[in-house]
Amino acid sequence: MKIHREGPAIRLLILIPHRDARLPLRSYSASLFASGFCGAWSFPWAAPLAILSRPFSAGELKHCAGALREQSLSAGRDGKIKIGPASRAAFPENVLGNAAVFGPSLDISLPDGAFTPGAAAKITYRFSPLVLGAALTRASEKTAPEAPAISFRAAALANMVYRPLAAGGASPSPEGGYSFEWRIGESRWLPPVRKRG
Numbered sequence: 001m002k003i004h005r006e007g008p009a010i011r012l013l014i015l016i017p018h019r020d021a022r023l024p025l026r027s028y029s030a031s032l033f034a035s036g037f038c039g040a041w042s043f044p045w046a047a048p049l050a051i052l053s054r055p056f057s058a059g060e061l062k063h064c065a066g067a068l069r070e071q072s073l074s075a076g077r078d079g080k081i082k083i084g085p086a087s088r089a090a091f092p093e094n095v096l097g098n099a100a101v102f103g104p105s106l107d108i109s110l111p112d113g114a115f116t117p118g119a120a121a122k123i124t125y126r127f128s129p130l131v132l133g134a135a136l137t138r139a140s141e142k143t144a145p146e147a148p149a150i151s152f153r154a155a156a157l158a159n160m161v162y163r164p165l166a167a168g169g170a171s172p173s174p175e176g177g178y179s180f181e182w183r184i185g186e187s188r189w190l191p192p193v194r195k196r197g
Contacts, residue, residue, distance in 0.1 A: 010095060010162045011055060013123075014046040015068070015106075016187060017081070017132065018154035025103070029134045031145045032102075039136035042180050043101055046160070047132050048089060049110055051125040055159035060119040061188035065157045067114035069190040072153070079153045079193035082107045086147040088137065089127040096164075101127070103134035104147035136180070156187035 017025075025045040033040035056064070072079045083104035090100040108130065115123065134147070165179040 008163070010091075011052040012048050012160045012162055013050045013052055013056060013064075014044075014048055014158055014160045014184070015130070016044075016046045016156045016158060016184070017152045021150050021152040021155075024148040024150050025132060025134055028103070028145070028148050032135045035145055037102070037135045037137060037144065039102075040134065042136040043133035043162075044160070044182055044184065045133060046158075046184075047103075047106055047130050048101055048127050048160075049130065049157075050123045050127065051092070051095065052122045052159070053124050054122050055185060056119055056122065056157075058186070058188065060116055060122075061157045061159075063116050064110075064114050064119065065188045065190045067111065068108065068155075068157070069193070071108055071111060071114075072190070073193070080151045081153070081155060082151040083132065083147060083149070086134075086144055087129050087131050089129060089131045092125050095125070098138050100137055101131055101133045101135075102137045102144065103132040104150070106130040106132065153193055154189070156189045158187040159185040161185075 022045040029040045029045070069079070072081055084107055085105060086103060087105040088100035088102050090098075106129070109128075110126065110130075112120075160182055162180060162182045165181055
């Protein structure tokens with residue numbers, strides 16, 4: 001593996017599912033690693049939503065969490081966030097080369113109204129589609145094992161700092177995996193789903 005200098009910190013807004021939903025994701029990462037995905041442990045079991053110039057404040061996280069909950073209840077839905085087929089959410093090339101977060105896709109999106117004007121000004125990039133991170137891959141990575149069928153209501157939003165380490169590359173390489181470190185800030189839970197009727 002080539003040795004690269006430590007990369008710059010990337011500030012992210014992430015959605016973290018409840019730990020019960022993270023358990024099958026951990027097993028999925030293990031199956032990806034066993035099938036040759038060297039970046040299977042290079043991203044936390046969370047969905048990157050956006051790249052930020054500065055972290056969201058507690059109030060901005062709370063506003064966004066409320067908007068996500070409303071979206072999970074729209075069109076007669078029951079508040080569950082469900083996953084679909086595995087997909088990739090690519091980083092911008094100028095941020096992390098040809099890297100993408102790989103994992104089960106989510107059946108939600110972030111409407112523009114999810115952000116206060118101050119929060120919207122901090123967003124430099126929005127990920128699409130939204131996927132739960134099970135691995136970090138090249139955008140052209142090979143076919144993967146099928147993603148687990150899970151859903152969750154409980155989830156939280158948080159700021160995260162994500163940084164390539166000196167022992168890793170700036171993007172996944174054929175020579176092997178690479179190393180990252182991350183730090184997740186204080187989280188803000190999506191509001192509870194209230195029973196109707």
